[in-house]
Amino acid sequence: MVGFKALCFGLFCILFASHIYTPVPDNVEESWKVMALDATAKTCVFTALFLEKIGIMRFEEFLSMVFMLDYTQPVSDEYITVTDNTFIDVPVRLYLPKRKSETPRRAVIYIHGGGFCCGSFKQTAYDFLNRWTANRLDAVVVAVDYRLTSQYHFPVQLEDGITAVKFFLQDKILRKYGVDPNRICISGDSSGGTLTAAITQEMQNDPEIKHKIKIQALLYPALQVADSNLPSHLDNEHGILLTRDIAIKLVSLYFTKDEALPQAMRQNQHMPLESRHLFKLVNWSTLLPEKYRKGHIYTEPILGRPNYLLPGLLDKRALPLLANDSQLQNLPLTYILTCQYDVLRDDGLMYVTRLRNVGVQVAHDHVEDGIHGALSYMSSPFHLRLGLRIRDMYISWLDENL
Ligand SMILES: *[C@@H]1O[C@H](CO)[C@@H](O)[C@H](O)[C@H]1NC(C)=O
Ligand SMILES: *[C@@H]1O[C@H](CO)[C@@H](O)[C@H](O)[C@H]1NC(C)=O
Numbered sequence: 001m002v003g004f005k006a007l008c009f010g011l012f013c014i015l016f017a018s019h020i021y022t023p024v025p026d027n028v029e030e031s032w033k034v035m036a037l038d039a040t041a042k043t044c045v046f047t048a049l050f051l052e053k054i055g056i057m058r059f060e061e062f063l064s065m066v067f068m069l070d071y072t073q074p075v076s077d078e079y080i081t082v083t084d085n086t087f088i089d090v091p092v093r094l095y096l097p098k099r100k101s102e103t104p105r106r107a108v109i110y111i112h113g114g115g116f117c118c119g120s121f122k123q124t125a126y127d128f129l130n131r132w133t134a135n136r137l138d139a140v141v142v143a144v145d146y147r148l149t150s151q152y153h154f155p156v157q158l159e160d161g162i163t164a165v166k167f168f169l170q171d172k173i174l175r176k177y178g179v180d181p182n183r184i185c186i187s188g189d190s191s192g193g194t195l196t197a198a199i200t201q202e203m204q205n206d207p208e209i210k211h212k213i214k215i216q217a218l219l220y221p222a223l224q225v226a227d228s229n230l231p232s233h234l235d236n237e238h239g240i241l242l243t244r245d246i247a248i249k250l251v252s253l254y255f256t257k258d259e260a261l262p263q264a265m266r267q268n269q270h271m272p273l274e275s276r277h278l279f280k281l282v283n284w285s286t287l288l289p290e291k292y293r294k295g296h297i298y299t300e301p302i303l304g305r306p307n308y309l310l311p312g313l314l315d316k317r318a319l320p321l322l323a324n325d326s327q328l329q330n331l332p333l334t335y336i337l338t339c340q341y342d343v344l345r346d347d348g349l350m351y352v353t354r355l356r357n358v359g360v361q362v363a364h365d366h367v368e369d370g371i372h373g374a375l376s377y378m379s380s381p382f383h384l385r386l387g388l389r390i391r392d393m394y395i396s397w398l399d400e401n402l
Pocket of ligand 2: 324325326327
């Protein structure tokens with residue numbers, strides 16, 4: 001057993017060393033720490049790919065196990081009562097301020113990232129962020145988990161989110177937690193941003209929902225897969241913490257375990273003929289500001305190659321950028337944060353343009369030295385000043401607008 005552990009440790013060191021020299025852009029702070037985090041992440045991913053290749057376990061199963069090492073229990077403190085609960089059958093972690101309040105409170109519903117395949121509100125970083133939010137805003141925070149793509153595919157993740165949000169928006173539940181129905185926000189990062197954007201679209205366009213979401217916040221969200229050759233995909237092909245290849249693998253798993261999808265997606269030949277009309281909704285040559293288009297030439301996608309039928313790829317409930325203009329019009333005030341060194345950067349940038357084009361108010365923060373997933377690095381030993389900076393930008397926007 002000791003021998004096996006030593007062997008594992010040795011392998012880890014070799015893999016780590018072979019990944020440590022990823023160049024980090026000059027303007028990124030704490031470059032040594034970022035390099036070490038990137039090497040750790042890439043070592044895990046490489047191990048997951050290797051284990052999948054030799055048939056020991058699936059890629060997403062190994063990554064899920066790694067994420068689970070970081071799960072926390074609900075721990076109340078002097079200011080906030082923290083409990084785990086379920087809304088119908090969806091797990092939630094509630095953060096309720098202890099201080100007495102004369103008036104009903106604001107509320108934030110938070111949906112975590114993790115590529116749809118891993119993670120939970122139980123992760124240290126999310127527990128920290130949600131507790132911080134409850135404390136700073138004197139708000140009720142509801143962190144929502146959803147079933148992951150290691151076992152379930154779209155639309156299960158979205159349905160779990162909608163179930164939890166609808167449950168929370170009932171009068172009797174809002175009263176129970178002392179929440180003001182007119183001051184509710186929904187937020188999420190990365191794949192949690194995908195779900196947040198999709199849930200908000202569903203809620204705002206559903207005549208049966210009485211209490212509407214006041215604001216939504218999307219932190220480096222994924223919002224489309226129709227075009228896998230966006231400038232940000234090409235510029236960050238070997239990006240820090242998230243490469244184009246891994247982003248494609250993860251987002252494919254949202255729809256299917258069939259390897260044909262990611263293979264076609266890498267060539268940008270994964271969309272069926274009947275999706276032609278959707279491409280104007282994700283056309284980066286019209287939707288990206290000049291600055292981000294520079295040095296790239298738009299090419300029409302090659303359609304009709306796939307020999308699989310995946311309705312999800314055409315569904316705005318999976319990919320919020322596929323909603324048409326009239327479906328976007330009713331959206332609430334929106335905060336979008338994008339990071340320069342992020343494969344997903346252009347998804348967020350294009351959503352900013354699409355929403356503004358139909359008159360939705362958008363506050364947009366672009367982090368020039370930002371990398372994907374920085375919010376997951378806010379607590380020791382993986383603590384980045386960048387993560388704290390993004391947290392503070394997001395929280396101060398919430399405080400002013402919720
Ligand atoms: C995308 O926009 C460019 C103009 O910038 C246009 O030439 C091209 O046909 C558009 N493609 C689609 C699929 O809408
Ligand atoms: C948007 O999509 C909806 C639902 O498919 C459709 O009823 C509506 O006509 C579309 N609107 C526009 C402007 O294309």
